[in-house]
Amino acid sequence: MTDSLHDIPAVVNREGGALDGPNSLVDARVPAPIAPSGFDLLIDVRAVSVNPVDVKIRASANGNGTDRILGWDASGVVLAAGGDTHLFRPGDEVYYAGSLDRSGSYASQQLVDERIVGRKPRTLSHAEAAALPLTGITAWESLFDKLQLTGGSNGALLVIGAAGGVGSILIQLVKALTDVTVIATASRAESRAWVEQLGADIVLDHTNPDLARQILEVAPGGVDYAFTSQSRGRMALFTQVVRPFGQIVAIDDGRDLDFSALKDKSISWHWELMFTRPRYGWNLEAQHELLNSIADMVDAGRIRSTLTRVLSPLDATRLREAHAIIETGRAIGKVVVAAER
CATH class of the missing domain: 3.90.180.10 (Medium-chain alcohol dehydrogenases, catalytic domain)
Structure with a gap:
């Protein structure tokens, strides 16, 4: 040039x-x-x-x-x-x-x-x-277009990888605009502290092999909603911890996911792409x-x-x-x- x-x-x-x-x-x-x-x-x-x-x-x-x-x-x-x-x-x-x-x-x-x-x-x-902008649009469309949360929504939302860009704004929007309880996952002390500052109600370690048990201890009937930026290898977790007729929204590029595992509970899967x-x-x-x-x-x-x-x-x-x-x-x-x- x-x-x-x-x-x-x-x-x-x-x-x-x-x-x-x-x-x-x-x-x-x-x-x-x-x-x-x-x-x-x-x-x-x-x-x-x-x-x-x-x-x-x-x-x-x-x-x-x-x-x-x-x-x-x-x-x-x-x-x-x-x-x-x-x-x-x-x-x-x-x-x-x-x-x-x-x-x-x-x-x-x-x-x-x-x-x-x-x-x-x-x-x-x-x-x-x-x-x-990008993370705000992604979070907003995930919550209000896909999961269709409203000011009157309650229940529990599981946020996998909550300290990332989308999770960081999504937690804030949930706490500001709904009555939903946020169960966030973070694996390091600094990321745990970050999501707690942003308003997460409960923070768990997504690298813990007992994660499913820990989620069900705080949400005994299963979570109503899940947001994930890390879907690969987590379908078994979702089938365990999402309640019947619950909903999941994903933003990653997970390949070869076994969605049939969700059918028994009639769990809905949503893709979100802000573009x-x-x-x-x-x-x-x-x-x-x-x-x-x-x-x-x-x-x-x-x-x-x-x-x-x-x-x-x-x-x-x-x-x-x-x-x-x-x-x-x-x-x-x-x-x-x-x-x-």
């Missing part, structure tokens, strides 16, 4: 494979996005959060050999708006999770459909806000509305950002560091890379 007045700084993924490959994440200059049209906003990206999806796609094969701009969590400022927009205008501070089918947020500017964008919480910095709406154009403004609801809750002090670490500036070195943290599988809360501290 050649530099020009119309180029912008970005971090690109040139080759799939291991993070330590020389072309996994590279500082570059890329053509600036075209002027926004339709429902698009042109965003000045101020901070991005790194998620497991970033790691997965970075490591995947890059079939067409072109530079890929990753990134699916961001906070920034609207620079320009397309002719069909009506939710935002230039100068507005926003946060969003974007779409798998478009160029991502590892660039200083990005085009995003305003219907999947929310107003940034006023009480948060861009770094704090960037920690919330489904933008990919298929399905009721897009629902994501705008829920992001605004989360922003309202943050500003009212009902929930908080799940940010635990900020790296700066927004370049390949810091993004590599963030990817390395996520690859350990032991990250607590969210890691954010900000243009400026």
Whole structure:
């Protein structure tokens, strides 16, 4: 690529494979996005959060050999708006999770459909806000679209791997908006302390071989609901601890799961992928509305950002560091890379 007045700084993924490959994440200059049209906003990206999806796609094969701009969590400022927009205008501070089918947020500017964008919480910095969109959407859709919890819901929800990004916001939403008891799992002292701070009622160790017995001791009839980001190898656990006609929602990419084991108890299994709406154009403004609801809750002090670490500036070195943290599988809360501290 050649530099020009119309180029912008970005971090690109040139080759799939291991993070330590020389072309996994590279500082570059890329053509600036075209002027926004339709429902698009042109965003000045101020901070991005790194998620497991970033790691997965970075490591995947890059079939067409072109530079890929990753990134699916961001906070920034609207620079320009397309002719069909009506939710935002230039100068507005926003946060969003974007779409798998478009160029991502590892660039200083990005085009995003305003219907999947929310107003940034006023009480948060861009770094704090960037920690919330992808996991907030995932948690909200899991709880209220899939499990269909309401303000009057009670019973018990088992959260497997609760200290991760989605679990960290999901616990807060459950405790703020329902009467459901949260049974969270965490395997280390620091992750246990984190989920307790976020409001988990009971915390158990998911590496304990007696986990099923411990769950049934605190929920004798079985849990009403389960949320999992770690489904592989846990079907036997779910059949033991989820009550008849209970529900499970999963966000991981578990393969070869034996769902037939759930039939005897008539347990329902739901998949959640927050990218489904933008990919298929399905009721897009629902994501705008829920992001605004989360922003309202943050500003009212009902929930908080799940940010635990900020790296700066927004370049390949810091993004590599963030990817390395996520690859350990032991990250607590969210890691954010900000243009400026």
